Amino acid sequence: MPKPIKKKKTMLYNLGKYKVLYLMFLPGVVFLLINNYLPMFGVIIAFKNVNYTDGILGSPWAGLENFKYLFGTSDAWEITRNTLAYNVVFILLNLVLGAGLAILLSEVKGRFTSKFYQSVMLLPYFLSMIVISYLVLAFLGKDSGFMNTSFLPFFGKEPIDWYSEPEYWPYILPFVNTWKNIGYYVVIYLAAVIGISEEYYEAAILDGASKWNQVRFITVPFLYPLMIVMTLLQIGRIFYADFGLFYQVPLESGALFPVTNVLDTYVYRTFLIGGDIGMSSAAGLYQAVVGFALVLLSNSIVRRINKDNALF
Amino acid sequence: MGPTDSPLHVSKRSGAVIHAFFIFYAALCILPLILVLSISLSDETTVIANGYRFIPETFSVSAYEFLFKDMDQIIRSYGVSIFVTVVGTVISVALTACYAYPLSRSDLPYRGFFAFFIFFTMLFNGGLVPWYLVYVNLLDLKNTLWVLIMPMLMSPFFVLVMRTFFSSSIPMSILESARVDGAGEFRTFVRIVLPLSLPVLATVALFSTLNYWNDWYLSMIFISDNKTISLQYLMYRTLLDIQYLTSNSNVASQISSQGGMLDLPNKTLQMAMAVVGIGPIVLAYPFFQRYFIKGLTVGAVKG
Numbered sequence: 001m002p003k004p005i006k007k008k009k010t011m012l013y014n015l016g017k018y019k020v021l022y023l024m025f026l027p028g029v030v031f032l033l034i035n036n037y038l039p040m041f042g043v044i045i046a047f048k049n050v051n052y053t054d055g056i057l058g059s060p061w062a063g064l065e066n067f068k069y070l071f072g073t074s075d076a077w078e079i080t081r082n083t084l085a086y087n088v089v090f091i092l093l094n095l096v097l098g099a100g101l102a103i104l105l106s107e108v109k110g111r112f113t114s115k116f117y118q119s120v121m122l123l124p125y126f127l128s129m130i131v132i133s134y135l136v137l138a139f140l141g142k143d144s145g146f147m148n149t150s151f152l153p154f155f156g157k158e159p160i161d162w163y164s165e166p167e168y169w170p171y172i173l174p175f176v177n178t179w180k181n182i183g184y185y186v187v188i189y190l191a192a193v194i195g196i197s198e199e200y201y202e203a204a205i206l207d208g209a210s211k212w213n214q215v216r217f218i219t220v221p222f223l224y225p226l227m228i229v230m231t232l233l234q235i236g237r238i239f240y241a242d243f244g245l246f247y248q249v250p251l252e253s254g255a256l257f258p259v260t261n262v263l264d265t266y267v268y269r270t271f272l273i274g275g276d277i278g279m280s281s282a283a284g285l286y287q288a289v290v291g292f293a294l295v296l297l298s299n300s301i302v303r304r305i306n307k308d309n310a311l312f
Numbered sequence: 313m314g315p316t317d318s319p320l321h322v323s324k325r326s327g328a329v330i331h332a333f334f335i336f337y338a339a340l341c342i343l344p345l346i347l348v349l350s351i352s353l354s355d356e357t358t359v360i361a362n363g364y365r366f367i368p369e370t371f372s373v374s375a376y377e378f379l380f381k382d383m384d385q386i387i388r389s390y391g392v393s394i395f396v397t398v399v400g401t402v403i404s405v406a407l408t409a410c411y412a413y414p415l416s417r418s419d420l421p422y423r424g425f426f427a428f429f430i431f432f433t434m435l436f437n438g439g440l441v442p443w444y445l446v447y448v449n450l451l452d453l454k455n456t457l458w459v460l461i462m463p464m465l466m467s468p469f470f471v472l473v474m475r476t477f478f479s480s481s482i483p484m485s486i487l488e489s490a491r492v493d494g495a496g497e498f499r500t501f502v503r504i505v506l507p508l509s510l511p512v513l514a515t516v517a518l519f520s521t522l523n524y525w526n527d528w529y530l531s532m533i534f535i536s537d538n539k540t541i542s543l544q545y546l547m548y549r550t551l552l553d554i555q556y557l558t559s560n561s562n563v564a565s566q567i568s569s570q571g572g573m574l575d576l577p578n579k580t581l582q583m584a585m586a587v588v589g590i591g592p593i594v595l596a597y598p599f600f601q602r603y604f605i606k607g608l609t610v611g612a613v614k615g
Contacts, residue, residue, distance in 0.1 A: 014421045020497035021414040025426050028411035031466050034446065036433040042442020056445070101337075104330055107322045113331070119601050120338040126593055126600070128526035130547045134586040135344040137551070138351060138364055144579055146347060149363020179340070184608070191609040211322050243529060248548070267440050272533060277441060284439025292436045 043288070046281035066282035075266065079283075083262040086173060086246075087238045093178045095231055098185030099223055103215055105186060106193040118190070122183035129244025132180060136249050140172075164255040173260070177245055185230070192226045193219060225306055232302050236295040239287055240264060263287045345590065352376070352584035359579050375584035385538060385546065386588060392457065393543040397524040400461040404520045405513055408470045413501055415471070416478035434468045444533060459534040460542060464523055470516045477512035478505065515607030518600065525593065547589040554582050 015022065042056075049062035070076050101121075108114040124132075139146045140162035148159035162168060200218050209217065241262035250260045261269075263283065271280035322330065347366055351359060355370035362369060379386070414420055415427055437443070453459040482505055490500040506513065531545035541549070 018414075018420055018497075021417060021420055024410045024414050024498075024501070027407055028466060028471075029426075029429065031407065031462075032430060032433060034451070035443075035463060035465075036437065038446050038450070039438030039442035040436065042438045042445060045441055045445075104333070107327070107330055108334065109321060109327075113334075117334045117338060118605060119598070120341050122601050122605065123341050123594075123597060126522060126526075126597060127590065128528060128544050130528050130544045130551070131586065131590050134547070134551060134583065135348060138344065138347050138583065141364070141579075144359055144363040146364045146366075150365065183341075187605050187608045211326070248528075251551075264440075268533075271441050271444070281439060281441045284441055288437055288439050295435050 043285050046285040050277045066278040070282045079263050079266045083241050089174045091234045094185050099189045101186045102189030124180045125183045129248045133248040163253045166259045169259045196222045232298040236298040239291040348583045348586050352587045356580050375580035389543045389546040396460045400524040401520045404465050405517050412471045412474035415475045430468050460530050550585045
């Protein structure tokens with residue numbers, strides 16, 4: 001590839017020479033200004049005491065009142081804990097099961113069967129959270145759900161009112177999340193496993209390595225870079241929760257809030273249902289700022305490990 | 313080629329265990345859909361008496377008959393979803409390609425600024441409240457089709473994927489020779505770069521289609537009239553409405569005292585709605601997923 005022109009050119013010359021390419025940026029720039037940058041200025045709402053007669057800019061400043069109020073309630077701790085704890089569990093499950101299932105799947109040698117398993121595992125990934133909430137209801141419905149009418153009675157257990165018993169949801173939600181998304185991770189890891197040259201395995205076999213040892217000393221080490229990047233990408237989003245999973249799947253059941261309320265559902269509820277602009281803006285800013293710090297942190301770690309995989 | 317006893321492959325017995333495991337896992341993925349289909353094809357009274365079963369105990373299509381009596385809303389929502397998906401995907405791919413291509417040109421001065429301009433949006437955002445106010449108060453797009461399309465038009469991630477493809481798969485020499493032949497930048501882009509980039513365009517288009525088709529969030533926060541309700545949101549409303557009716561005996565008795573129908577086949581109707589909503593994606597799935605896997609694989613290998 002030829003090197004970019006070294007000679008220093010004036011800005012005007014560059015703009016003229018590449019005007020078509022700069023014009024191509026234009027629609028995207030306009031979109032980003034409206035959809036992303038304009039709302040960034042809106043973070044001042046978190047420091048205002050918004051009332052509708054004065055409008056947002058005209059409303060009096062509230063200083064840190066909104067934040068004091070937010071962190072004064074038990075909500076702040078609960079939503080932070082839920083968001084972080086669930087995401088940690090999700091990341092671990094995606095990592096272990098994603099890579100594990102991909103390695104297992106790579107051992108299925110029949111082309112047709114392997115493709116079939118891949119396709120079926122990816123199917124839940126294509127379903128919307130609304131559909132998933134229907135599927136979950138079909139299993140966990142109180143009166144006629146499959147669990148209560150067929151599964152539990154078979155083992156001689158009493159039916160459970162799933163949608164009002166918080167204790168089960170820390171297991172149900174990770175299960176649903178993994179069920180829906182694991183196919184995606186499996187396909188990505190599988191591509192990496194298949195990409196490993198057979199020569200490594202053949203050499204290992206000459207040294208008498210068992211299948212287990214081949215996986216342990218060849219496959220898994222080859223997957224490390226991808227595993228690390230996939231994990232760090234998720235860590236960058238650890239302060240954000242899948243709104244659909246936490247809002248739709250539990251059917252908004254109030255009894256479950258202590259274990260289903262996360263930052264995203266909290267901001268939504270306080271704003272669009274509760275109408276509290278100040279508090280939800282404060283919670284939103286808290287999420288954005290901590291999220292920002294976490295992306296920078298995980299990116300700098302990726303950079304240290306493998307510069308090519310860093311986002312910036 | 314079947315499993316052999318060479319040390320390159322797992323033993324026959326382990327192979328069988330792996331197959332058994334994946335058959336079990338495949339069942340786990342498919343059975344919930346079969347359960348929903350089966351409930352929708354069951355008779356309501358049997359379902360109430362015995363609960364949901366994987367095979368209908370008493371076959372009945374009354375739930376579908378009920379649903380199709382009032383088809384206007386369903387057809388309308390299908391229309392909304394199809395329109396939003398098609399228009400959204402087309403604009404989205406065009407916008408993404410237009411932004412990603414100049415970014416991939418290593419000879420373009422100031423491209424670092426434009427890269428930062430989009431990737432910064434991955435780092436920081438204003439949060440739900442200001443974003444909502446921009447669309448509702450500033451642009452006044454509440455209850456329009458555009459509000460279902462616009463917010464998802466451009467994703468930094470797609471731009472990243474396309475930029476990587478352009479810069480690694482389109483040789484600079486092709487661009488040079490086009491220039492020598494007198495083609496302008498835009499002409500080169502449309503006539504040469506895009507046709508060479510079909511794999512990545514298809515990948516982004518598929519992801520985008522899935523995003524638009526499965527979206528209910530934008531409907532939930534921006535749509536309050538029935539005219540612009542998407543299919544997913546209609547499914548959500550059906551689920552909630554019936555939940556509400558069955559869990560709230562006051563509402564139920566009110567409806568029946570006003571001569572309304574309370575003997576609507578609740579549970580089977582609910583699941584029939586789910587089948588009508590799931591239908592298109594499951595039918596399109598076999599076609600879709602082949603390219604999807606290819607796209608994911610390309611993305612993973614290219615990084």
